[in-house]
Amino acid sequence: MTGQRPTALIADDEPVLRKSLTRLLAQAWPELEVTAQARNGREAVELFEALRPDVCFLDVHMPGLSGVEAARHIDRRAHLVFVTAYDQYAVQAFEQGALDYLVKPLQPARLADTVARLQERLRAAQPVPDTDALLERLAAHLLPKDGAAPPLRWFRATVGQHVRLIAADEIDYLRSDVKYTLIAWRGNDGKPGEALIRTPLKELLAQLDAEQFVQVHRSVVVNLRAISHVARGLNETADIHLKGRSEVLPVSRSYLHLFRQM
Amino acid sequence: MLRGRRLLFALGLAALLGLIISPAYTVPKAVVIGREMLVGLVALLAFGLFEQWPARLPRWLARWALQVLGVATAIAIAVPVIYFVQYHGEAVPFWKDAKRLNGFSIMLSTGLLLAPWITVAVLFRQRDDAARHQALAFELERSRLERSALDSRLRLLQAQVEPHFLFNTLANVRELVDSGSPQATSVLDSLIAYLRAAVPRLHDPATTLGQELQLVRAYLELMHMRMPDRLQYVLLADESSADLRCPPMTLLTLVENAVRHGIDPSEEGGRIEVRVHERDGRCHAQVIDTGVGLRRGGVADDGLGTGLSTLRERLQLVFGGDAQLRVAALQPHGVCAELEFPAQRNPA
Numbered sequence: 049m050t051g052q053r054p055t056a057l058i059a060d061d062e063p064v065l066r067k068s069l070t071r072l073l074a075q076a077w078p079e080l081e082v083t084a085q086a087r088n089g090r091e092a093v094e095l096f097e098a099l100r101p102d103v104c105f106l107d108v109h110m111p112g113l114s115g116v117e118a119a120r121h122i123d124r125r126a127h128l129v130f131v132t133a134y135d136q137y138a139v140q141a142f143e144q145g146a147l148d149y150l151v152k153p154l155q156p157a158r159l160a161d162t163v164a165r166l167q168e169r170l171r172a173a174q175p176v177p178d179t180d181a182l183l184e185r186l187a188a189h190l191l192p193k194d195g196a197a198p199p200l201r202w203f204r205a206t207v208g209q210h211v212r213l214i215a216a217d218e219i220d221y222l223r224s225d226v227k228y229t230l231i232a233w234r235g236n237d238g239k240p241g242e243a244l245i246r247t248p249l250k251e252l253l254a255q256l257d258a259e260q261f262v263q264v265h266r267s268v269v270v271n272l273r274a275i276s277h278v279a280r281g282l283n284e285t286a287d288i289h290l291k292g293r294s295e296v297l298p299v300s301r302s303y304l305h306l307f308r309q310m
Numbered sequence: 311m312l313r314g315r316r317l318l319f320a321l322g323l324a325a326l327l328g329l330i331i332s333p334a335y336t337v338p339k340a341v342v343i344g345r346e347m348l349v350g351l352v353a354l355l356a357f358g359l360f361e362q363w364p365a366r367l368p369r370w371l372a373r374w375a376l377q378v379l380g381v382a383t384a385i386a387i388a389v390p391v392i393y394f395v396q397y398h399g400e401a402v403p404f405w406k407d408a409k410r411l412n413g414f415s416i417m418l419s420t421g422l423l424l425a426p427w428i429t430v431a432v433l434f435r436q437r438d439d440a441a442r443h444q445a446l447a448f449e450l451e452r453s454r455l456e457r458s459a460l461d462s463r464l465r466l467l468q469a470q471v472e473p474h475f476l477f478n479t480l481a482n483v484r485e486l487v488d489s490g491s492p493q494a495t496s497v498l499d500s501l502i503a504y505l506r507a508a509v510p511r512l513h514d515p516a517t518t519l520g521q522e523l524q525l526v527r528a529y530l531e532l533m534h535m536r537m538p539d540r541l542q543y544v545l546l547a548d549e550s551s552a553d554l555r556c557p558p559m560t561l562l563t564l565v566e567n568a569v570r571h572g573i574d575p576s577e578e579g580g581r582i583e584v585r586v587h588e589r590d591g592r593c594h595a596q597v598i599d600t601g602v603g604l605r606r607g608g609v610a611d612d613g614l615g616t617g618l619s620t621l622r623e624r625l626q627l628v629f630g631g632d633a634q635l636r637v638a639a640l641q642p643h644g645v646c647a648e649l650e651f652p653a654q655r656n657p658a
Contacts, residue, residue: 062478062536068485087539088577109474111540112577133477152481 054170055099057084059092059115060107060131065152069105069131072154077163089113090213093121093204097211101126103166105150108132108190113202113213116187121204121213124176127166137189145182201255205231205243212243216256220274220290221297224249224267232293240293262306264288264299278307316354323428324350331420335413345396345417349388353425356384357432374433381429385421389414459627479532497535503528508562518656519586519593520552522561526584529562533569540579541569547586554593555654557628561586563621564597564647570617572601572645580644588653595649603643618647625651 056073060066066085073080083099086092088110096104096118104126106115113121116138119128130149132138142149148162168174201216220232220240228244229252235241245252253261253269263269276291278299286304288297299307328346332339360373360380367373393414397404404410479501486494507525523545530543565584573580580600587594618637625633633651640646 061540062482063538064482064485064536065478067489068481071485071489090577111575111579133481134473152477153484154481 053079053081054103055081055083055101056103056105057086057092057095057099057101057126058082058105059086059089059110059118060105061087061110062107063087065107068154072156072159073163076156076160077167080163089115089118090202092118093213094211096122096126097204102170103127103129105129105131108135108138112215114187114190116183116190117202120180120183120187121202123180124178127169127176129162129166135190138186141182141186141189145179146177147179147182203231203245203247203252205245207241207243214243216260219256219261219271220293221268221270222249222252222261223269223297232295234292238292262303264297264303264306266300268297270297316358317351319432320350320354321347324348327420327424331416334416336409337413345392348392349385349417349421352384352388353381353421353429356380357429374430377433378426378429381425382422385425386418389418389421455627458623478536482536493535497532500528500531500535504532508559517556517558518552519547519554519556519561522556522558523547523552523584523586525559526561526565529565530582533573537573537579540576541573541582542580543582543584545584547584548588551586551588551593551653553655554588555656556593556651557624560621560625560649561595561597563617564595564649567617567647568597568599568601568645572599572603574601576602591653593651593653597647597649598640598644600640600644603645604639625649 058066058069058073060069070082070085073082080103083101084092084095086095089106090113092104092106092110092115093113104119104122106118106128108115108130109132110118115130119130122128128148130138130142130147131152131154132149133152139149139151141147148165150159150162203214203216203219204211205214206212214231214233218233218235220234223230223232225244228246229249231243231245233241233243249267249269253263256269260273261269261271270288270290274290274293276289279287279289281287284301284304286299286307288299290297324346325343327350328343329339331346332342335342357377357380360377367376393404393410397410404414483494483498483501485491486497504525507521507528527545530541530545534541534543561584565582568582573582583596583598585594585596585598618635622635625635629651633649635650636648638646638648
């Protein structure tokens with residue numbers, strides 16, 4: 049890091065507020081280079097993996113993956129500063145855990161304090177404290193209470209050179225390979241994509257919703273939502289055809305009973 | 311309970327009467343008291359009978375009059391029957407024996423004289439009790455309604471000025487001002503319009519749909535400024551519907567719900583469509599969003615949170631059962647909230 053300018057990532061779903069923090073940081077910390085701007089938690093994690101900035105400013109409340117959940121993925125690989133508009137509970141937790149945080153609307157004096165602390169930590173090359181337990185509690189608290197949404201499962205997988213976060217919802221099927229598991233998924237744009245993850249199929253299956261994902265073959269797990277139709281073959285086998293994908297998945301004999309009624 | 315008290319009252323009164331008149335008789339006190347109690351029982355039966363039967367009375371006959379008459383008739387029949395039965399088989403019938411006839415007349419006359427008055431007194435007392443009971447029940451119902459109205463207003467107050475919304479919006483305003491953006495004034499105007507509309511109207515039970523739509527527009531303008539890449543919106547309202555009465559915060563609650571539960575949790579955002587029109591004396595309002603929908607929560611109907619249940623409560627208070635709120639999931643994702651209530655205009 050010596051001789052190099054420190055880098056930062058800013059994550060906020062509101063563009064004006066990203067601009068605001070960028071502008072205020074330019075005044076308070078001119079050497080800092082804001083290398084990444086993320087619009088949500090998922091982008092924050094992906095950009096972090098690609099660029100490895102020294103400091104991450106994370107808005108707590110973001111669509112999809114929240115700032116706290118993104119922080120858990122980033123783990124202790126960067127200095128974290130949380131940004132929140134109003135959340136008594138989160139602020140209290142940040143105070144208790146000695147986590148850095150800023151309150152919106154941002155006050156330049158307060159930002160200057162935070163910057164001074166961050167500069168000190170970077171200079172001393174202090175390790176980032178382990179706050180995962182605290183963050184886990186916070187993440188649970190931040191889930192919408194009235195909608196009672198169950199937490200989404202996210203998987204960190206590689207697409208070419210990049211790391212992508214893939215939500216369980218977006219997975220069409222999983223197929224185990226020699227060293228990896230292939231994740232066939234589709235993003236918000238609906239375009240099918242493929243990613244690789246090191247976690248074995250069996251372990252992944254255990255983390256998925258059993259109502260939605262079923263194993264149909266020794267090496268294949270499929271999302272029921274992604275199935276277009278099932279074609280019966282000879283010899284007690286069947287083929288699964290998928291919506292919007294040309295590949296065909298095999299169903300082996302021992303799993304055929306799953307589709308008897310269909 | 312009531313029957314027991316009646317029986318005790320009738321028998322007690324009869325026994326007292328028997329005790330009073332017993333010195334005029336040669337037979338033992340107990341016999342006189344017994345006879346009177348029997349008469350009292352018959353009178354009570356007549357009272358009870360005509361209280362229920364016949365179920366319908368001709369208009370010229372009041373039930374209380376029937377009851378008084380019934381009681382008198384029952385006594386007029388019961389006393390002779392008792393005397394007849396008791397002295398049946400004796401050499402001289404009781405009406406030929408001067409002493410017995412005398413006793414018979416005393417019993418009959420005191421019975422006929424007192425029973426109607428007692429009946430009237432009892433009826434009066436009953437009516438008084440019923441009225442008091444009803445007044446109490448009304449009072450209870452009224453205070454219950456008042457309390458739930460107050461509760462829902464308080465909840466509205468607490469739910470309304472959402473700090474997260476306010477501080478985030480202020481953070482935007484601050485940046486626009488600091489960076490000298492020409493947008494600053496118009497955003498500040500929207501915020502002022504929103505706050506002005508949102509705050510004092512809590513005390514005003516009926517605002518117009520036009521005012522409500524202004525509030526919705528100010529809110530959507532603010533949200534669009536905050537998430538320009540994620541929120542599109544359109545407001546479609548009949549001009550004629552502007553002066554319809556509309557409880558405050560009805561439409562806004564639906565729109566806020568669409569933003570909070572539909573658009574805000576979605577990475578790609580979506581579109582909100584507000585449609586208002588009047589048809590067949592009813593006001594129809596729809597708030598449609600293409601956000602994440604009910605999918606993630608997996609909750610049906612009322613699952614959209616406290617905002618909607620408070621709204622349901624308020625609609626119930628204002629329109630009784632005459633307003634409907636329906637929430638449905640849309641394909642591929644999104645929510646349609648539909649509100650229907652009577653179209654009323656304020657008297658000019």
